[in-house]
Amino acid sequence: EVQLVQSGAEVKKPGESLKISCQGSGYNFTTYWIAWFRQMPGKGLEWMGVTSPGDSETRYSPSFQGQVTISADKTTSTAYLQWSSLETSDRAMYYCARPRSCNSDSCWWFFDVWGRGTLVTVAS
């Protein structure tokens, strides 16, 4: 079974750092990019960025460029989303997801496999 398993909920203070994870299984992890999305409480979905585990190429939404770091470790089939200094406004559910299909050139950027989400709470 193809799945993405995300790390558990986190409670942090403003200014702290955080790295959450998304481990893929059931498929060739290096074949598919992994994207990250934010969903703030009661709100819609926002694409944050995407990384290619095969060659570490990463692209960011302008809204999140410089705010977070996205990476992947193909040896452990795990993608990461990290913050160096959290703010209370980072409180949200974060999802990783895999595109429906990818080949050597590109992907169809429709996301059919999703993690269950990691809830990040930031409060003093």
Added chain:
Amino acid sequence: DIQMTQSPSSVSASVGDRVTITCRASQSINRWLAWYQQKPGEAPKLLIYAASRLQSGVVSRFSGSGSGTDFTLTISSLQPEDFATYFCQQANSLPWTFGQGTKVEIK
């Protein structure tokens, strides 16, 4: 960025009703559009991709149409398990963007 505007923001309907949700892009996205269903506490689920292709495992009462800037998701006969929030997403160009969502509620 391409803006995606969904309407209505919410709809109240009964089991068996036909429900139509629209999504408008601020510029042409050809057929690079997906529809997702999200239930409370769950991750989004891909229903339709490339504007009209039904994702594997999704029931055929869901259908999508449109191209360019105007798209539609139709639920032909609403079932109890369909009460959820629906989002459109454009995959034409970065940054990928979503509509604000349409909540389908029980009448």
